[in-house]
Amino acid sequence: MAEEKEEKKLTEETVKEEKPEKTPRTQKVKENIVFVGSKPPMSYVLAIITSLSASNVKEIALKARGRAITTAVDTAEITRRRFMKDLKVSKIVLGTEEMPAREGENRARMVSTIEITLTRE
Amino acid sequence: MAEEKEEKKLTEETVKEEKPEKTPRTQKVKENIVFVGSKPPMSYVLAIITSLSASNVKEIALKARGRAITTAVDTAEITRRRFMKDLKVSKIVLGTEEMPAREGENRARMVSTIEITLTRE
Numbered sequence: 456m457a458e459e460k461e462e463k464k465l466t467e468e469t470v471k472e473e474k475p476e477k478t479p480r481t482q483k484v485k486e487n488i489v490f491v492g493s494k495p496p497m498s499y500v501l502a503i504i505t506s507l508s509a510s511n512v513k514e515i516a517l518k519a520r521g522r523a524i525t526t527a528v529d530t531a532e533i534t535r536r537r538f539m540k541d542l543k544v545s546k547i548v549l550g551t552e553e554m555p556a557r558e559g560e561n562r563a564r565m566v567s568t569i570e571i572t573l574t575r576e
Numbered sequence: 577m578a579e580e581k582e583e584k585k586l587t588e589e590t591v592k593e594e595k596p597e598k599t600p601r602t603q604k605v606k607e608n609i610v611f612v613g614s615k616p617p618m619s620y621v622l623a624i625i626t627s628l629s630a631s632n633v634k635e636i637a638l639k640a641r642g643r644a645i646t647t648a649v650d651t652a653e654i655t656r657r658r659f660m661k662d663l664k665v666s667k668i669v670l671g672t673e674e675m676p677a678r679e680g681e682n683r684a685r686m687v688s689t690i691e692i693t694l695t696r697e
Contacts, residue, residue: 525642536672549653549668565654
């Protein structure tokens with residue numbers, strides 16, 4: 456019996472020791488990110504609603520580049536106006552990314568990006 | 577005379593009463609607005625540079641809706657990164673507009689809009 460207890464304690468300690476290693480990942484509250492691509496906006500709206508309903512996450516970021524930027528804006532607007540009226544656009548960041556040259560092209564293309572953060576009040 | 581004065585006073589009061597209606601238009605310093613449509617981004621980049629160089633305007637707003645949202649983001653990014661490095665994105669507002677139904681359609685479409693304000697430091 457005593458041996459069994461000791462073993463249990465040891466296991467608990469091992470778990471405790473592992474914790475600090477994991478902290479960086481847990482400390483920085485990993486916000487949810489939805490990457491917006493070429494699907495219709497409603498797919499991403501659904502992803503946002505599912506993500507915000509399932510967890511106690513209060514913030515979600517939509518990331519898109521190139522033509523998907525319009526879809527990201529549509530997604531944010533549809534989600535806010537039609538489904539989750541307590542959602543606010545808390546931050547929008549524009550950016551530029553360099554994309555590798557495609558076949559037949561001889562130089563990199565610059566592509567605009569957007570990141571829209573939606574926060575639940 | 578007394579009557580005239582009274583009348584004048586009355587007019588002044590009427591004017592005063594009208595003022596609050598007009599104030600929003602005059603108080604809000606009319607910033608320059610570039611409407612972004614289906615032309616290539618460089619057309620709008622040129623419009624921004626011309627507008628900001630010719631006058632002492634420090635702020636310019638890019639407005640776009642639907643697919644032109646991507647062009648507006650491209651325009652903002654190209655202007656900032658390639659031509660006017662002292663330009664900052666000071667504000668971004670998303671919105672939704674109702675567009676009248678097109679021929680053959682029987683209900684109004686909702687279109688997303690964006691307004692990007694660029695400010696010179």
